[in-house]
Amino acid sequence: MAGAYDDRDGVIWMDGKLVPWRDANVHILTHALHYASAVFEGERAYHGKIFKSREHSERLIKSASMIDFKVPYSVDEIEAAKDLILKESGLQDAYVRAVSWRGAGPDMGVASARNPVRMAIAAWEWGAYYGDAKFKGAKLDISKWKRPSPETVPSHAKAAGLYMICTMSKHAAEAKGCSDAMMFDYRGYVAEATGANIFFVRNGEVHTPLADCFLNGITRQTVIEMLKKKGIEVKERHIMPEELEGFEQCWLTGTAAEVTPVGQIGDYTFEVGALTRDIAESYEKLVRS
Known part of the structure; x- marks a missing residue:
C-alpha cells in the first residue's frame, strides 16, 4: 500500500461497519478536530496476530475515561473489529491504528457532552519506524519542549492533544538531520x-x-519484564541530564519503534552494544513467536 493516507484502496472499520478507505471521513465540525478530544492506539500485527492486542484495547478505553468520554464498544467488540480489519485487509504484518473521538453533534464549544463518540480502526503496511536507524543507531535531538506535569494534563492517557509538542519536536529534529528528539519533563528530568x-x-x-x-x-x-527474566537489574528512576555522559548504551521502545538503538543524543554518543542488540533480537523473537 502506498500513497497519501486519504487516497488508498481497502477498507476501514468505522462505527461498527466496513467503509471504503476513501469514504472514511468526518465532518469539518468534528469536536476532536477543534479540541483534541480523541484517544488512539498504535499496534503491530506479526504473522496476522496483534502483539498484546487486548492490552491495547483496554488502554484505549482507559485513555478515553481519563479525558472524560466513554468508548461505545467493549474490549471484546474492539478485538473482533481488529480481527475483521486484518482479515479484510489481507495483511499479516501490519500497523493497526484504533482511534476514538468526540464527533460532530449539537455541541460546538469546549463542552461536548451531547456529541456522539465515534471509533475507527485501520491497518496498513509499515516498516521500521526509524528506517535504517534501527540497525545503526538513531540520532536524537534534544527538544526545547518538556513533558507537562500530571497536574496540568492527563499525562497517562494516549490522547491526541498530548502529541502536539511531540510533532513540533520531531519536525525540529528532522530539520537538523536527526531521527527524533528526546524530551525532558517539567522538572528537568x-x-x-x-x-x-x-x-x-x-x-x-x-x-x-x-x-x-x-x-x-x-x-x-x-x-x-524481558530484562528481569534475563537477570539484568532495571532501575526505574529520575535521571538527570548530566547523567547522559556516563551511559554507554541507549535504546528506544515503542510499538512503532519496537526496540531501536540510539547512537547519539545531542552531543552525547552511545555504542550499539551487546545488550542493546540482545534485547532487540529477543523482542523480535517474542513478537513473532
Whole structure:
C-alpha cells in the first residue's frame, strides 16, 4: 500500500461497519478536530496476530475515561473489529491504528457532552519506524519542549492533544538531520522521545526514566519484564541530564519503534552494544513467536 493516507484502496472499520478507505471521513465540525478530544492506539500485527492486542484495547478505553468520554464498544467488540480489519485487509504484518473521538453533534464549544463518540480502526503496511536507524543507531535531538506535569494534563492517557509538542519536536529534529528528539519533563528530568520510551545502560545495569508524567508504554513494560527474566537489574528512576555522559548504551521502545538503538543524543554518543542488540533480537523473537 502506498500513497497519501486519504487516497488508498481497502477498507476501514468505522462505527461498527466496513467503509471504503476513501469514504472514511468526518465532518469539518468534528469536536476532536477543534479540541483534541480523541484517544488512539498504535499496534503491530506479526504473522496476522496483534502483539498484546487486548492490552491495547483496554488502554484505549482507559485513555478515553481519563479525558472524560466513554468508548461505545467493549474490549471484546474492539478485538473482533481488529480481527475483521486484518482479515479484510489481507495483511499479516501490519500497523493497526484504533482511534476514538468526540464527533460532530449539537455541541460546538469546549463542552461536548451531547456529541456522539465515534471509533475507527485501520491497518496498513509499515516498516521500521526509524528506517535504517534501527540497525545503526538513531540520532536524537534534544527538544526545547518538556513533558507537562500530571497536574496540568492527563499525562497517562494516549490522547491526541498530548502529541502536539511531540510533532513540533520531531519536525525540529528532522530539520537538523536527526531521527527524533528526546524530551525532558517539567522538572528537568530525562523523560522520553516523541513517541517512544527510552532506556540506558551503564556497567551492565539498565536505567529508564520513571513513568510518572508520561505514558508507561506497553513495549516499555514488555522490555522491562524481558530484562528481569534475563537477570539484568532495571532501575526505574529520575535521571538527570548530566547523567547522559556516563551511559554507554541507549535504546528506544515503542510499538512503532519496537526496540531501536540510539547512537547519539545531542552531543552525547552511545555504542550499539551487546545488550542493546540482545534485547532487540529477543523482542523480535517474542513478537513473532
